[in-house]
Amino acid sequence: MPETILVVAEQHAGKLNRVSWETVAGAQAIAAEMGWQVEAALAGNGIAAAAAELAGKKVGKVYAVESPALADYTPDGFAAALKQFITDKKPHLVLMPHTYQVRDFAPKLATSLGRCLIPDCIGYKKDGNRLLFTRQMFQGKFAADVSFAGEPPYFATFQNGAFRGDKAEAGSAPAPVETITAKVDAAAIRTKPHEWFKEAKQAVDLTQAEIIVSVGRGIKEQKNIDLAKQLADSLGGELAASRPICDSGWLPMDRQVGSSGQTVAPKLYLALGISGAIQRIVGMKGSRTIIAVNKDAEAPIFEIADYGVVGNLFDVVPALIEEVKKAKS
Amino acid sequence: MKILVCLKQVPQKDAPLKLNEAGAWIREDVSYEVNEPDAYALEEALRQKEKHGGEVVVITAGPARAQQVLREALAKGADRAIHLEDAAFVSLDAINIARAFAAAIKDETFDLIFTGLQSDDYGYAQTGVILAELLGWPHATIIMHIEKQDSGIRVKRELEAGYFQYVDIPLPAVLTIQSGINKLRYATLIGIKQAKNKPLRKIGLSEVQSAIGGNQIKIEKLYVPQKSKKTEMIEGAPAEIAKKIVDHLRNDVRVL
CATH class of the missing domain: 3.40.50.1220 (TPP-binding domain)
Structure with missing residues (x-):
């Protein structure tokens, strides 16, 4: 069995965040080079349409990790749901876009599994059998090649623009979508998020x-x-x-x-x-x-x-x- | 409220950085300063204390030189400082730094822990969130406003594309603070004098060693990035440069 790369895509109010395509493109490129396979997951509630959109890309499978407790994004809810899912599916590598939302929950998720993620990567390198991730250091003055030590699953996030979203390869037929009911205890979610809003109307566009x-x-x-x-x-x-x-x-x-x-x-x-x-x-x-x-x-x-x-x-x-x-x- | 602020000492923004002879890390003979978002985190803690009373404690990890950021924080009004002092802390990964901090404060009772949203050197943007998970506390990131409520606090999170969101969060909690949340203060002469008598506790690597594991992410190589784009450098006296730019604007960029 080839190793699995799991792309955790992002949605808000059932709408897929386009930056997810960049992560899919990155995962496809790594998979092609390493001989691995790509699967994708999406967490939320009422996300069937977004999951179906994701399934149009060349991925082995799409998982819709659903629970009413995931209707609004919270770090407690998303980390708990994805921890169960990842523990169960045992992907080798978990890739996510380096969005504000991912920055909010991914370090918690990785820590809850005893792992440390490599954040904000701009690319990858194959070094023999090893996979290195490239990231900027010292405000972009230097770059670093970073490796994982210890046991999988490994976690990394990609900077916006690291890959081209329009290069995400479409599948010849839609990938199967499996709905997973996450067991998230709503009472265990400690933060209460309110609606998104914009400040006073922007004067310049x-x-x-x-x-x-x-x-x-x-x-x-x-x-x-x-x-x-x-x-x-x-x-x-x-x-x-x-x-x-x-x-x-x-x-x-x-x-x-x-x-x-x-x-x-x-x-x-x-x-x-x-x-x-x-x-x-x-x-x-x-x-x-x-x-x-x-x-x-x-x-x-x-x-x-x-x-x-x-x-x-x-x-x-x-x-x-x-x-x-x-x-x- | 009792607030802990995590500070990091980083190379100054304008400092010309060079690789060391081994090519493994930067040359350390540069000027350092406090990581910018951390300075805002400290300022916010001082303002919360001024409003609600309590104590502000600052913590950093790094070699002897890192003490400077603690001294500055004490001069600005922090009450005491904790220095995890060892050059080895610089090369720990984010989870190990958070483990070291958690071990260092295990006998303390804070209501809030603030960190900057990310560091200007590594840019991992995760120490605060990891620390929250290790302590079993809730957290919120990229915070632009904090308001105390009857139970807990309400914070304003910055989201992408100009959006914001309020989140209610119980205490104790960890918040990562965004630059620009407030206006930074300068240390006063009196503050600088008083800082000399404020407590600064040093903790050696050996005291937190048992909490730390092997690094799970390893920097294999640091290097000057290869240019992805060919840049045409325009040289000459200002008037010549201006002429050449206008030529490009007219003929190549076609905006004139």
Whole structure:
């Protein structure tokens, strides 16, 4: 029997989180290389449609782990249900997307089984018979190949964008879906979650912007934001910022791009003084062209930039504003 | 409320990091600072104490240099500190660090434990959640607001794509704190003076060794990542750079 990779997909209110396809694609690639097989599981209540959607991909089987106690996500409920399921099915490797929800319950789940997970991986490597997981360290300045020691099941999560969701292979026929009734004691769920909500209506929709000028810590002071604003205006683009800038209150939260802000994919993303730490990059990896200006030649932003300028943004940006105005007149 | 805050000392954000000669780890001769989300976790604990009374205790694990983050926390208003002091703590995996913390506080009675949501060096984002499971406590992650209620607390969790959610959670509990939950304070001169007389308990590796197992995840190799994209570097004086960028904007990116 080949080893089994179990993909734990994610859903909310019965709707599959698209990032699950990336994990399926990653699992399929690993399975092909190692000669293993892929199965998928989904936890929740009233998730038959999402499970059926998952079964359209090339996986051996889909398990819908259901219980009324799983209707709303709680770490207690999801960890308990998946612990039973994993103890029962004994997968070799459990893969999940590195979402906020997974970050909330996966370390608990792994710990409850005496295991430690490798989180936020960006890829994998086959090393003989061993499987190594690659992850970023020190805010993306280094990468590390990480191995598992001890007994399976092994747990790893993949960063958004680590694999392409549209590369998840479809099956020739739908995979069988098995519904598993999880024994979750509702009284043992200690936290009480309330409805999701958004803060006051967002004024800017960065997801629709074709040109984004984004500032990071390199802008140094609040009064310098205006320089970036002038550049954005001259280009007819929107101004955005990395998390620390919005945390400092220099720009409102709706201008934040990153894993916790908005995910953008403009034609042009101009990064000014943004180092490119992982969290800042997740939200803009899909940009068509990235131009980065940073004084630090080692800044991780240059790993993903199409054009890079190592230099002082306070010299480069005024010159650029002038040149753009000239070009437009 | 009695609150424990877990702090980690990490290389400064702007510190130029180099691999050491063995190529196995970074060169340690860099400047360090407290992990940013942990600083927010400490600030939140101090604010909760100011509102509701109680005690703020800080804990870290690492070599002698890590004591600096405890000293700074004491100067900002923490009441006492615990230092798991040994260079070996740096190479423990997340579950073992959490086991060491759990062992170090086994005789304490905290209402809340705060950690930052993740560290700027390893970025595992799991020590707090693991600690909760080891202690048998409930937890909530990526917290942006905390409100004490008649029984327990109500916290605001940050979710993805601009969503938030309130969660009611009984005490004791572990919370992982998001950067930006509050505004950080600076230590005052008086605070720095007073910190010198505040208790700092040192715990050696041998005292928690029995709680720790072998690492289950092992860093085989650390390296400078290979570029996945070819970056064209633009050089010259600012005016030249600006001209070249505008050329690209017009001819290649086609946004002008």
